[in-house]
Amino acid sequence: MLPMHLGESRSERKTPENMPSLRQLEFAFQTVAASLWHAPRFAQQSAYKASVLEAKARQLLRSLGAKRIATELRVEWNSRLKTAAGRADYRQKLISLNPKLVEHPAEIDRTLRHELAHILAQFRQKSRRQIAPHGPEWQQACQDLGIADEKRCHTLPFPPRRYTPRFIYRCPNCRRDFPRVRKVRCTVACLACCRAHNCGEFDIRFRLKLLTV
Known part of the structure; x- marks a missing residue:
C-alpha cells in the first residue's frame, strides 16, 4: 500500500466530531436521539407494526408493476440502527427502520417510501449494474412513490452522535x-x-x- x-x-x-457515516443504502439522520426503543409500547401501536408497514410497501410495489419483488419484500424494526432512519438491502429484499422514528410518526411513512425507492430503483435496473444510491433512478422511484421532493437526509432535531x-x-x-x-x-x-x-x-x-x- x-x-x-x-x-x-x-x-x-475527518476529526471525530465531524466524521461522516457513509453507507450507500442508508437513509442517514443528520442527528441521533438517545435510546427510545421500548418494545411493549411499539407492540401496542398497530400502525407501526412491521407486518402493517410490510403490507403497505408490497402494495406500493404491486401498484408500480413490481409484483415479483413485492412478494419477497420484508420490513423490520431494527434497534441496531443508530445513525440512520432506515436501510434498504436489495439482496435480502429487506427494509430496516430505526425504532427512534416512533417519536416522529409523520416520518415513518416517508422513510418507508425512501427506502422502498432504493429497492424499486435497483429492481428496475435489468442488468446487475449497481446504481448510484441517490442517483436519477432513485429520484424517479421517489417520484413514482409520491415523494418527488425527497432529500437524502432528514433534519430531525436529535443530538449528534459523538x-x-x-x-x-x-x-x-x-x-x-x-x-x-x-x-x-x-x-x-x-x-x-x-x-x-x-x-x-x-x-x-x-x-x-x-x-x-
Whole structure:
C-alpha cells in the first residue's frame, strides 16, 4: 500500500466530531436521539407494526408493476440502527427502520417510501449494474412513490452522535497530534511538515507515531 500524508486535504480523515457515516443504502439522520426503543409500547401501536408497514410497501410495489419483488419484500424494526432512519438491502429484499422514528410518526411513512425507492430503483435496473444510491433512478422511484421532493437526509432535531478517539498519532517533528477513532492501516506522514521540508512529497522523517492504543 502506498504511503500517505496526514494533515489536511484528501489525505486527511475527518476529526471525530465531524466524521461522516457513509453507507450507500442508508437513509442517514443528520442527528441521533438517545435510546427510545421500548418494545411493549411499539407492540401496542398497530400502525407501526412491521407486518402493517410490510403490507403497505408490497402494495406500493404491486401498484408500480413490481409484483415479483413485492412478494419477497420484508420490513423490520431494527434497534441496531443508530445513525440512520432506515436501510434498504436489495439482496435480502429487506427494509430496516430505526425504532427512534416512533417519536416522529409523520416520518415513518416517508422513510418507508425512501427506502422502498432504493429497492424499486435497483429492481428496475435489468442488468446487475449497481446504481448510484441517490442517483436519477432513485429520484424517479421517489417520484413514482409520491415523494418527488425527497432529500437524502432528514433534519430531525436529535443530538449528534459523538465518537471517542481511541488512537492518538503524533508527528515527531512538529509534535502535532492526530486523534483517530480507528487505527490507521497504512503508513502516514504529517502533510504540513512534508510540505515545509520536502516540497510536499512523502518523507519518512515525518511518519506519524502511535501514542495510545
